[in-house]
Amino acid sequence: MDTIGLVLVMLLAVVVSGWIVRLLPIAIPLPLVQIALGAVMASIFQYDIQLEPHIFFLLFLPPLLFLDGWRIPKRDLLQDKTMIIQLALGLVIFTVIGLGYLIHWMIPAMPLAVAFALAAIVSPTDPVAVSSIAARIPIPKRLMHILEGESLLNDASGLVCFRFAVAAAVTGTFSLPHATLTFLWVAAGGLLCGAGFTLAISYAQTWLGRRIGEEPGAQILVSVLIPFGAYLLAEEVGASGILAAVAAGVAMSYVELSGRALAATRIQRKSLWDMIQFSLNGIMFVLLGEQLPGIFEGAVRVVQETGHENPWWLLVYALVINIALGLLRFGWVRLCLLINGWIARRRGQAETQVGMRLTAAVSLAGVRGAVTLAGVLTLPLLLPNGEAFPARDLAIFLAATVTIISLITANLGLPRLLKGLHIPDISSQATEEAQARRLAADAAIHAIEQSQHTLEARYENPQLCAEAAARAMDAYRRKIEAGTIAAEEASDLRLGASIEQELRLTGLQAERAAVFRLAREHRITDETSRKLVHEIDLMEARLR
Structure with a gap:
């Protein structure tokens, strides 16, 4: 089967996986179904896909990271910034060091640098995987915002650590001072390249739009190309393309607030990006399922080098890594909550009481997903001397198995931990939404009044313009009045609105x-x- 045919078959598998999930009588995460479909496809078609790591990395990660940065709830991220930074940066380093040494001790055939690379790539969490579970399990909004913010930042920090570990495995050398200076450059350079590239492209689009008009199709295509351009620019100057893609997405979210894009552009662009996210995530899991049989055989050979002939040791390794990840995450989360509570008491601030159940929920919600799979599949095939990259198949297999186990445990455990769990919100969303609606309606009425006078002069028919303006403003006045109705009337209004809808x-x-x-x-x-x-x-x- 040729390449185009394979791509079409994988896309079809992604579509079919959505149907299967809806037909199954029990709730199973979508990624697990996609992995199973990939394995079935491999056994039926008997094809072997050879992945070029750097091409795979370029095609999949920039758009996903860009979309993470674009859609992240910025205000909610800032409200819980301390906790998010502690999880996204501190926990990643804690996990890489602790889990890296554990993996090397447990599997001596895996070099320490490769063990650190594996630990780094399983450290990022995936909000898309948690969101698929949240569609069936109500996750408190504040907890979801913390998980989303953590995922945005730990994708970048985990992948940067992964790159350093892979470089150490390839070159055989590692210098902490040199790595620290290099990290500062790749981080700062990546952020500047990503944000600067997006702002420059957006400015150019605005300038052209004012002079020759806006074409929605072209605007949408540019938004798709921005993450790739930011990534390639950063890589060209020796900075982090990963951070550039994230920074480009965050900058794009601020550009979006300007409201310059046409409504048609926004509607079409959102649909396209939803499709891109769904397709790329699905294809990665299908690809993993297709690669699993060959990866399993290679992993068994590496395990046999440790003196364990039984392939069931692979499952033991994966379970130990998952348990270690959970314990490291639980301990770090608990420590951070205690430290944050102590700081709040010292400052005289109100301290939020967080029990063990919430700590366990935050720990279990750290599901691995697409970024882990995309990253681990980019491990080099060969070393500079032409030898095979040590324990590559084993590292990929363990990362995939850890991802699967984390999805299963979250799917089974989160409903029980989150049942009846309440996390106090920082602000009332209902009050905020009502105020925004009132202000928006006020602004609309004011704009209509101003436009009425302009139209009266243009059409020389004041009565007709006044009647049209009155009808337009009446709808906005009803919105404002609806926000001031007594509480006892709210239920009838909601029922009436529901019937009308x-x-x-x-x-x-x-x-x-x-x-x-x-x-x-x-x-x-x-x-x-x-x-x-x-x-x-x-x-x-x-x-x-």
Whole structure:
């Protein structure tokens, strides 16, 4: 089967995995189904995909890291910045050192540098994997924000540590002072390259848009190319392309706040990026499933070098690594919570009481996912002297198994730990949303009043313009009045709104069915059909 055919088959497997998850009577994480499909495909088609590590790294990681940075809730990240930094930076270093020495002690055939590389690549957590579990299990919003912020930063810190460990394994040398200086440069250079590249491209887009107009398709394509451009620019100057991709995403989130993009551009761009995220994550897990049989054989050979002939030792190693990861994470989280509580008491601030159950939930929610898989698959195939990279298959197999086990344990354990768990929010989201709606409605009324005078002069019909303005402002005045209604009336209002929404949705569904029927009967053109259906879809999306 040729390369294009393989890509199409893998994309089909990603689509089918979504159907299977919905059909299964029990809740199984989507990545596990995708891994199983990859293994089935490998056994059916009997093909062998040879992955070029640097190409794989470039194709998969920049867009995923860019999207993490773009969609991260910045304000919530700043509210819990101390805890997030402690988890994303301190825990990664703690995990690399502690787990690296444990792996080397447990598997002497794996060199210490490779053990550190494996420890570094399993340290980043994956919010996408947790989100797939959160779709069925209500995770408190503040906890989810902490996990998202941690994942954004520990993706970068874990991958940078991974790069240093791989470099030490390839060259056979490691100097802490040199590595420290190099880290400072690659970090600062990567952040500057990513943020600067995004801001420069955005400025150029705005400048061109003012002079020749905005084309949504071109704007969307540019947003897809930005993470790759930032990554390649940083790598070209010797900085971290990983951090550049993250910084580019964060900068893009600030550019987005300017509101310069057209509404059509935003709607289409969001859909495209959702598809990219779903596809890349799915393909990585399918690829892992396809690679597992060959990786397992190589891992068994490495285990036999340690004197263990039984391949079940692979599972023992994976379980020990998972338990060690959990214990290291639990101990670090507990220590950080105690230190933060002590600091809060010293400052006279209110201390949030955090029990052991919450600590265990934060520890168990550290699920490994796409970044771990993408990173470990980029381990070099050969050393500079032409020899095979030591214990490469074993490292990939253990990273994959750790990912699978972490998904299973989180899927089974989080529902029990989170049941009835309450984490106090820093601010009331409902109050904040109501205030934002009122302010937005006030601004809309003010803008309509100003526009009314302009339109009266243009069309020389004050009465018609006044009537149109009154109708436009009436909807916004109702929004403002709805926010001041007494609490006892709120339930009836919500019920009435729910009934109205259901009726409107019923009407839209009938309208769409009629358009499709007219198209099938050739009474309207396909172009007209697509246009009308798109308008109905947008109205339905707004109602929902």
